[in-house]
Structures are given as structure tokens and as C-alpha cells.
Amino acid sequence: MxxxxxxxxxxxxxxxxxxxxxxxxxxxxxxxxxxxxxHVDIFRKEIYLSIQEANRESAAPVQSDLNALMDRLRKANSH
Incomplete structure (x- = not known):
């Protein structure tokens, strides 16, 4: 620093x-x-961290849904 x-x-x-x-x-x-x-984004650090956390949380359900879909496809292909 x-x-x-x-x-x-x-x-x-x-x-x-x-x-x-x-x-x-x-x-x-x-x-x-x-x-x-x-074009340069400027944030206070606490706001930046809050945005990053919100982005992680909003992406998490998509990953869970994708994993569930992949599991269903695997099961369907194994029958």
C-alpha cells in the first residue's frame, strides 16, 4: 500500500x-x-462489498438450479 x-x-x-x-x-x-x-465506477468500500455479496447471492440459486437440472438429466439418461 x-x-x-x-x-x-x-x-x-x-x-x-x-x-x-x-x-x-x-x-x-x-x-x-x-x-x-x-466509465470508472467509484464506490465506498462498504457499498462495493455489499454489491459483491448481493451478486454472489443472486448467482447462487442459478447454480443450484443448474445442478438440479444436471442431476435430472443424468437420471433420465440412465433409465
Whole structure:
């Protein structure tokens, strides 16, 4: 992990397209502004993890249904 120190108003550039700017620091809270191309998705980590979990949960029934279908086909072909 790269660790950088920045003050209010200072920025960090990532790959020529993404700019992180420190907007304010108040106690334990840091406000960060992010400028990035529209095709770049930006999420808070807890939201990103929630989306990933929802995707896993929605895919799980499909896998179960697929396994049940494969079992039925195997049984039908063995008779």
C-alpha cells in the first residue's frame, strides 16, 4: 500500500485520468473529491462489498438450479 500525506486542497493523480483532492479535514473525517471518467465506477468500500455479496447471492440459486437440472438429466439418461 502506498501511503501519502496530503493537506487540504492538495491532490493525487492516478494514471492521468483520476484525481483525488482533499477537500477538508475535520477531526477523524476527511472529505475527498474524486474526478474520474464516467466509465470508472467509484464506490465506498462498504457499498462495493455489499454489491459483491448481493451478486454472489443472486448467482447462487442459478447454480443450484443448474445442478438440479444436471442431476435430472443424468437420471433420465440412465433409465
Amino acid at each position: 502506498l501511503v501519502l500525506s496530503r493537506k487540504k486542497g492538495e491532490s493525487i493523480i492516478i494514471q492521468d485520468q483520476i484525481e483525488l483532492t482533499i477537500l477538508s479535514v475535520e477531526g477523524d473525517t476527511v472529505r475527498v473529491g474524486i474526478s474520474a471518467p464516467k
